[in-house]
Amino acid sequence: MSQQGYVAAPPYSQAQPGMGGYQGGFGTGPAQPLYGHYGGPPQAFTTPPAGMLKSPASSAAGMPPPPVSSQYSPNVQQNGAHPQRYPSPPAVYGQPTQSPYNSMASRGPPPSQQLTNEMSALNLGNYGPGPMQSPPPPISSVAHQPFQTPPPPAMGQPQMLPGSQSLNMSPQMSSSQSPQASMSMTSPQMPGPPMAGVGRPFPGPPPPGPGGFQQPGPPGYPQQAGQFGGHMAGPQPGMPGAFPGAPGSLAGPPQKKLDPDSIPSITQVIEDDQAKQGGQVLTTNIRGQVPPLVTTDFTVQDQGNASPRFIRCTTYCLPCTADLGKQCQVPLASIIKPFASLPKNETPLYVVSHGDTGPIRCNRCKAYMCPYMRFIDGGRRYQCGFCSCVNEVPVFYFQHLDHMGRRVDLYERPELSLGSYEFVATLDYCKNNKPPNPPAYIFMIDVSYNNIKSGLVKLICEELKTLLEKLPRYTQEDVGFVTYNKVLHFYNVKSALAQPQMMVVSDTAEMFVPLLDGFLVNYQDSRAVIYNLLDQIPDMFADTNESETIFAPVIQAGVEAFKAAECSGKLFIFHSSMPTAEAPGKLKNRDDKKLVNTEKEKILFQPQKGVYEQLSKDCVAQGCCVDLFLFPSQYVDLATMADVPSHTGGSIYKYSNFQVETDGEHFLRDLRKDVQKSIGFDAVMRVRTSTGFRATDFFGAIHMNNTTDIEMAAVDCDKAVTVEFKHDDTLNEENGAFLQCALLYTTINGQRRLRIHNLSLNCSSQLLELYKSCETDSLINFFAKSAYRAILNQPLKNVREILVNQTAHMLACYRKNCASPSAASQLILPDAMKVFPVYMNSLMKTAPMLGSTELSTDDRAHQRLSVMAMGVEDTQLLLYPRLLPLHNMDVSSDILPAPVRCSEERLTDCGMFLLENGHSMFLWLGQAIPPDLIQSIFNVPSLAHLQGDMCALPELDNVLSKKVRSIISGLLDKRPNSMKLQIVRQKDKPEMLFRQFLVEDKGLYSGASYMDFLCYVHREIRQLLT
């Protein structure tokens, strides 16, 4: 396929038989209508000869009537109409095209497992509440309706807003409330001090200071410092006494128990959205359309806006003015995951070539050709949707317009009709105007005493033999090996050699690569020598006594190797200890728990300046991504060691006190997943916006040399960049707002590409519209990243204050401007944000945000850095883990049990629960669990017989065992990271580890329960409103 003018090719075009489906789509194969969602004939994408006009006849025929010209009119959404909504995915999605990544990812879930996953997701809504599942909160009747919400009654004061939830927080209420959702919340009425208990979100020792919840603004806000009574100390799961600080409990007589089911529930919101939108097709032809939740299982048909898998927003309706934005304080941000994996039933991105001149771009703002360009003047010119500049259409690109003023080839060109696609980049987009070499991988193994002794080195070498088989295959040199302790050993593994040769570099101050020929080799050619090397490495260092290591020179060596080979690539570094050997980047222990809860706590999160900072720049400039696998037995200054990975699009994995027997499989799963992720190298991303607003801040595993270009040495399918927007002018309701994310990168096989994602948003001068279009999961992603960055520079206490204040402010503004008048005791939450407080409270209880000396400094730094690169799905799961009851599920069903709320109240003594948050996984066993259940799962007669550190379930031949293991492996396959299964018995000491994930309860170290937090926020709101 070498057509010029317009070439559509598979996005990962590596000629291989698996791509047949693709060709069918583009060419003649009638069985594969490729642009299926347009219903067009398969040849719709037949490419015209260079520079020639495509005959309109060939394309128009068989096309469905094109969408009316108001395709992106806000009216469409207002009407709630979904003209394109299909009851189920159309058959055209049946045969996904095969990409090299797909085939590479053959380690993914086996078909049956896949089915389990999908079925489970599909049926969340159908699954009846189990015994532990409380009845759906009454509020569900007014629940979450991001799509169907009727238009507001002319912005008056609607009686019961469709998008709001009203919680009556008056003390008299009982749990036998009417299903209309009112809820008793006592303390808020109490002025000042009685808030004590409620307002004590971080009661644990040492108290991070009640000031954490003080409002700096309004004077006269009561100091709460002295108010926190001892009765709140320690975790109080289950909240039996409701509000310890409330008058009732202070006075002695137990107050009526507040029904936890009456406050908004995340599991319910998830279940409702799944029931409503699960299994449906989301067509992206509507401006400002709020997508289903990240947890909902749906199919996307790209019809002009990027799939929510690529871009999600905190709100899909921007306020027209900066003032309005300030008034509501809802952050305006997008979370962009440019390489997001698509499910097999969605079409991979098309690749477009505009020939030798490169992609067509607006002369003024440089936006790329996209559906938001308006063709005028008979098709000879087009007006840019971003800057309004009128541009000439290049001769080869000319096409006539139809009676609606649209190009007749609209549906044949992805860049005119789709939200996401790729352009072939010309030499202008390549370094030094030369086509890039394919990226390479270098494996760098710490062979110091610890790693040898633990058996890690042997494990890695064994694994690499099979892992290397799964690397993408090219004709070029693509793989190299280094071992090191306080010196580096380079290996010549040239295919002509009978034995690998080692070259030692002990001068680490001026790092260089001692051999150019034979270091980076083609794996296929050199396989025998490489195997030989991998067999020898563990023996070569078997008797080592060397415990000191270097680190910065290791990374430097990798960069130098890539420089010499003129390629980008990735370093896999397997490292165990703090680099204390005399060399650049030498570190010393600076872990000082005395800093916790002081102004200087931020130092613990800050990387050491100097060597690593410069190294990050070198890496990004060369397109050298660093993945760090850490196996520490003590503090290693992760904040500094992970500095380079966290600026190069790399991942940081940490296996504390690693033991091959219990952690080996966990680590290998991570490594295998990592190697097989789809990835782009040497990337620069730019987010352009239509006039009136612009991208002002960026969060991610990125590097920025200026204020606009987001540089990433690599970006894989799980890495997301969160981009914040600010107004610089007034936005227009009619025109809406556009954004275009352009990612220039090198494919795994060395092609330079531009990946484009477009999204159109609504604008409104009515705040209600903004609140209706909010997405809580995206909001919390933004807040997590901005808070985690803020703690580098500010005391935690201030950051927590800001978070709570902003939460209260956003909700108060809604109450004031959008909700109907109601008693002050009512807490009114916008429907789209009704579970926001749960997430916010959970965020404030995460390790980085807690000033607790009990937490490991490295763990806190690790979580901080990991979250910075997360997408919306990952932060959602991290902040609200899945808790699945497994003791009473239907083993014959393919459906996952419905998750229950993360609270001890939902556990049962005779139950078995699985909890996972994407990073940790627990199997919790109640004290009174029936012995036959234990027998079925563990093959032991009772709980007491269970061994301590089991990390996998025995493979037993019974349905329950099979079902539980299949659920676990399904979840492990699905998440970006592996998780180590931890089995905990109720009331055993390790249960504490598990309990910290019950995020609706009081925190283990400190932190409020959800209920307390909600009361506190309510009080803050009332303060703001008076």
Ligand SMILES: [Zn+2]
């Ligand atoms: Zn422009």
